[in-house]
Amino acid sequence: MYIDLNSDIGESFGVYTLGLDREVLQYVSSANIATGWHAGDPLIMDDTVQTCKELGVAVGAHPGYPDLMGFGRRKMDITPKEARAYMLYQLGAMHAFAAAHGVPVQHMKLHGAFYNTACVTPHLADAIIDAMESYGRSVSIMALSGSYLARTALDQGLPVIQEVFADRGYTEEGTLVPRNEPGAFIKDPKEALERILQMIEYGEVTTASGAVIPIVADSVCVHGDNPEAVQFVRQLREGLEQSGITVCNFLQRQ
Numbered sequence: 001m002y003i004d005l006n007s008d009i010g011e012s013f014g015v016y017t018l019g020l021d022r023e024v025l026q027y028v029s030s031a032n033i034a035t036g037w038h039a040g041d042p043l044i045m046d047d048t049v050q051t052c053k054e055l056g057v058a059v060g061a062h063p064g065y066p067d068l069m070g071f072g073r074r075k076m077d078i079t080p081k082e083a084r085a086y087m088l089y090q091l092g093a094m095h096a097f098a099a100a101h102g103v104p105v106q107h108m109k110l111h112g113a114f115y116n117t118a119c120v121t122p123h124l125a126d127a128i129i130d131a132m133e134s135y136g137r138s139v140s141i142m143a144l145s146g147s148y149l150a151r152t153a154l155d156q157g158l159p160v161i162q163e164v165f166a167d168r169g170y171t172e173e174g175t176l177v178p179r180n181e182p183g184a185f186i187k188d189p190k191e192a193l194e195r196i197l198q199m200i201e202y203g204e205v206t207t208a209s210g211a212v213i214p215i216v217a218d219s220v221c222v223h224g225d226n227p228e229a230v231q232f233v234r235q236l237r238e239g240l241e242q243s244g245i246t247v248c249n250f251l252q253r254q
Helices: 021-025 042-055 080-100 112-120 122-135 148-155 189-202 227-242
Strands: 002-009 030-034 058-062 105-108 140-144 160-165 204-206 212-214 219-221
Touching (some): 030 042, 058 080, 080 122, 112 148, 122 140, 122 148, 189 227
Parallel strands (some): 002 030, 002 219, 030 058
């Protein structure tokens, strides 16, 4: 069995450092690199792509809303035309840096409120799918497992990476428990590992309410923005490998 581990990376900005990028990149197989709108800047994008190349980590674009102050986590009322243009603009920027370093862009994963909204809002998801189809089928869409965005893109024959979360709770609808509600976070690495193995081996997950629902796990999102989180990622990867699961990105399987 195979699984990809991905993490949001390159979220520093100017003189401000956020996250322990090099540390977490030691343990993940794919990176979602901020593209300058919610975090990141051209120098950080360039350096992060270079680090990914050195460590054999697949590069992904991580477009967000134009919201540095809110880190892309605040809701914005945008049109499908805007969603399409915002995503393409940032994907193009990441593609430029990847090309300069001689590496491909494996995937595109929206960030924060852009991700949460577009995954389940048909008119925005359709605009993202249309944009990705026009961009070319070499870049996969990474989206919340079972979401409208993931299902519709698959139906249209686009490459899709269905994403699950190691440290977040699930509702019975298959969405993530809101951050401000009980059961939103899984803090015990052992519990997180058991949940991920349940997803990989049985195609199901236990929700915050105790129900068991089906889920597809192509890639697991992990976070590494503090020393405890990096330790969490390390323990998760070691546990997966000890369970006979091979951790690798999708380019390494070709």
